[in-house]
Amino acid sequence: MDKTTHFGYKQVAESEKAAKVAEVFHSVAAQYDLMNDLMSAGLHRLWKRFAVAQAGLRPGMKVLDVAGGTADLTRLFLKEVGETGTVLLTDINFSMLREGRDRMLNEGWTPPTVQCDGERLPFPDNYFNCVSVAFGLRNMTHKDQALAEMNRVLKPGGRLLVLEFSKVWKPLEPAYDLYSFKLLPLMGKLIARDAASYQYLAESIRMHPGQEELKTMMETAGFAKVSYHNLTAGVVALHKGFKV
Amino acid sequence: MISPGLITAALIERSLNHLLLQSPGATEALRRHAGRSVRFDLTLAQYDCRIADDGCFSEAVVDAPDAIIRPTPALVARLPFFGREALRHAEYSGDPALLATLDRVFKQLNWDVEADLAPLVGDIAAHRLHALGRDTLAGIAHTFSAFGRNASEYMVEEAELMARGVDVARFNHAVDVLADDAARLDARLRLLESRQPLQDAHPRIA
Numbered sequence: 001m002d003k004t005t006h007f008g009y010k011q012v013a014e015s016e017k018a019a020k021v022a023e024v025f026h027s028v029a030a031q032y033d034l035m036n037d038l039m040s041a042g043l044h045r046l047w048k049r050f051a052v053a054q055a056g057l058r059p060g061m062k063v064l065d066v067a068g069g070t071a072d073l074t075r076l077f078l079k080e081v082g083e084t085g086t087v088l089l090t091d092i093n094f095s096m097l098r099e100g101r102d103r104m105l106n107e108g109w110t111p112p113t114v115q116c117d118g119e120r121l122p123f124p125d126n127y128f129n130c131v132s133v134a135f136g137l138r139n140m141t142h143k144d145q146a147l148a149e150m151n152r153v154l155k156p157g158g159r160l161l162v163l164e165f166s167k168v169w170k171p172l173e174p175a176y177d178l179y180s181f182k183l184l185p186l187m188g189k190l191i192a193r194d195a196a197s198y199q200y201l202a203e204s205i206r207m208h209p210g211q212e213e214l215k216t217m218m219e220t221a222g223f224a225k226v227s228y229h230n231l232t233a234g235v236v237a238l239h240k241g242f243k244v
Numbered sequence: 245m246i247s248p249g250l251i252t253a254a255l256i257e258r259s260l261n262h263l264l265l266q267s268p269g270a271t272e273a274l275r276r277h278a279g280r281s282v283r284f285d286l287t288l289a290q291y292d293c294r295i296a297d298d299g300c301f302s303e304a305v306v307d308a309p310d311a312i313i314r315p316t317p318a319l320v321a322r323l324p325f326f327g328r329e330a331l332r333h334a335e336y337s338g339d340p341a342l343l344a345t346l347d348r349v350f351k352q353l354n355w356d357v358e359a360d361l362a363p364l365v366g367d368i369a370a371h372r373l374h375a376l377g378r379d380t381l382a383g384i385a386h387t388f389s390a391f392g393r394n395a396s397e398y399m400v401e402e403a404e405l406m407a408r409g410v411d412v413a414r415f416n417h418a419v420d421v422l423a424d425d426a427a428r429l430d431a432r433l434r435l436l437e438s439r440q441p442l443q444d445a446h447p448r449i450a
Contacts, residue, residue, distance in 0.1 A: 054254050058261065058300055157294060157304050224305040229250040240250060242305050 005141055008203030014141050018117075021139045022093050024197045025069075029095035031192040032070050038187060045072070047236050048134060050229075051163045052076040054240055060084040061129040064153060066118045066146075067091055067136020071100030073163075077132070078109055088128075089113045090121075091136075118146045123153045130154075134163040138208040147221035154243040160223060166230070166237035167210035176235070180205065211237050249289055253303050256284065256291050261300040263353045270349045271299030277342050283309035286317060311338030311346060 004011045007020050028035065036044045052073065057063065059082035065074045068089040077087040089104070091097040094115055101113045116122050118133065119142050131150045140146045150160050168176045180202035188198030209217060211228050214237070218226045223241030230237050264270045277295050283306060284291040292306035315334035334350075336343045357377070361370035399405040407415070 053258070054250060056254070056257050056303055058296075058298060060298065157302065159303070227250050238250070242303070244305050 006204075006207045008200045008207065017141045018092065024200055025093040026095045027194045028188075028192050028197050029070075029093070029099050032096065032099065033072075035188070035192055035198075038191065039184060043232060047163060047231050047238070048072050048076060050231060051132065051134060051161050051238050052080065054159075054238060055080065055130045055132065055161060056159065057081055057085070057130060061086075062127060063087045064121075064123065064128045064131045064150075065089050066121070066131060066133040066150065067139070068132075068134070069093070069096040069100055069136070071104050073132055073134050074100065074111060075104060075107065075109065077130075078111060087111050088123075090116050090118070092117050119149060121149045121153050125152050126155045127153050128155060129158050130161065131158070132161040132163070134161075135165070137162055137164050137214075138204050143209075144217060144221060147218055147223075151222045151243055156243055158243050160218070160239075160241050160243070162214065162218070162239040163236065164214070164239075165205040165208060166214070166234050168235050169230075169233040172233055211239075214239055252286075252289060253291055257293065257301060257303050263355055264300055264349070266356045266359065267349075267353050270352060273299070273345050273349050275299035277345060280310040280339070280342050281306040281308075282342075282346070283312045285312055285314045287314075288317065309338065311336065311342045313346065 003014045005014045005017050006012075007017050012020060025032075040047075055063070055077070057077065057080035059080075061081045062085065063077045063081060065071070065077065065087060068074050069091050071089050074087050074089040078085075081087060089097070089100055089111055090113070091100065092115065097113055097115050104111060104113075114122070118136060118140055131154055133146075133150070137143055137146060147160075154160060181199075184198045184202050185195040188201075189195035192198070208214075211230065211234070215226050215228055218239060218241045222243065224244040226239060226241040228237045228239040264274070274295050275298070278297050278299070279294065281292065281294050281304065282301065284293070292304055292309060293301040294304040294306065296302040313334050313336055319333055336347065358370045358374040361373055364370075365373065396406070400408050
């Protein structure tokens with residue numbers, strides 16, 4: 001029998017999770033950025049800028065944006081690496097990738113975009129100076145395998161940035177739960193006309209490893225000097241690790 | 245747990261590299277030491293980095309650094325504003341060749357404020373803002389210096405709470421003279437005391 005994994009609070013066969021996640025993102029892709037702005041009151045832009053500031057990028061560097069979706073991070077990375085650098089936008093979901101690619105084209109950027117699975121990256125070993133995954137690791141079936149792949153494609157000394165929802169500060173949990181399970185699906189229903197996808201978002205956040213667990217996972221995957229920083233009282237955490 | 249090191253490390257890396265890229269010849273000099281590791285020991289935290297192929301500093305995992313620099317937190321806080329002036333007071337240890345290069349590079353670091361402001365506000369406004377900032381800082385420094393001089397003058401001349409340096413020196417000199425005189429008197433008294441028994445042994449004949 002096929003192994004099971006979580007899809008939100010449900011248990012599904014591992015082989016089915018990717019397709020179910022794909023359904024969610026096909027459904028929300030068109031309204032993704034608008035919903036992000038509404039759900040986070042624009043804070044996601046600051047979280048992403050903070051992540052990019054931790055990347056230590058300079059002109060000429062090579063960056064891989066895994067699960068980059070609508071290219072928010074890719075566009076910020078492009079400004080850092082300049083014309084001599086390379087930023088690769090990847091996502092497993094074509095709808096999201098198309099949104100990201102079109103946005104970049106509209107703004108005059110033409111970076112390569114690759115549709116690929118974060119758990120099987122089609123890139124050589126020791127190639128990138130920096131790999132980022134923002135709000136994507138949560139949706140991957142085998143997070144340990146994805147982290148190992150990111151470690152493989154990084155150059156020695158390169159850094160991985162994981163920006164992801166995390167465990168919120170305990171006193172804020174009741175308010176955060178109310179917001180996540182009542183308000184988010186309602187906003188999803190009214191704006192994206194898809195309450196179920198935003199219900200999944202809230203559930204998948206609860207199922208995602210907390211700050212310390214993710215740190216341990218990164219260390220197990222071979223990263224050194226792993227540290228994290230809580231943003232907005234732990235609603236989101238940025239983890240940083242180095243390949244040695 | 246919050247990791248304060250994440251922000252500090254990023255701030256140091258960005259500030260240092262920004263200064264390096266603005267200082268002519270700095271990255272070229274460091275490029276010769278590409279791959280070598282440097283530790284900035286900030287007392288409360290350590291920032292480990294490696295010199296990258298482009299001559300900039302890149303945060304890294306380092307066990308045994310080739311060079312260690314110990315700037316005090318006060319010097320680090322001054323870094324974005326004073327550049328070389330801040331780092332010249334740091335302690336250096338490790339590989340002499342690398343340290344010599346680092347010392348030379350840090351001494352030539354310079355923050356080109358005008359160049360950073362220009363993309364935001366335009367060349368002319370950037371030049372004027374820089375000049376205004378420089379004059380304001382100089383004015384503030386002059387004001388504090390004048391205030392200090394006035395305060396010391398009041399305390400010395402008016403309130404007589406403090407003595408002037410020349411008076412203190414004169415007093416110290418007088419104390420030295422007095423101490424010498426006392427010592428001489430003491431020696432003389434000892435000498436006289438030591439002669440007393442001799443006089444007692446030969447009383448005068450009336």
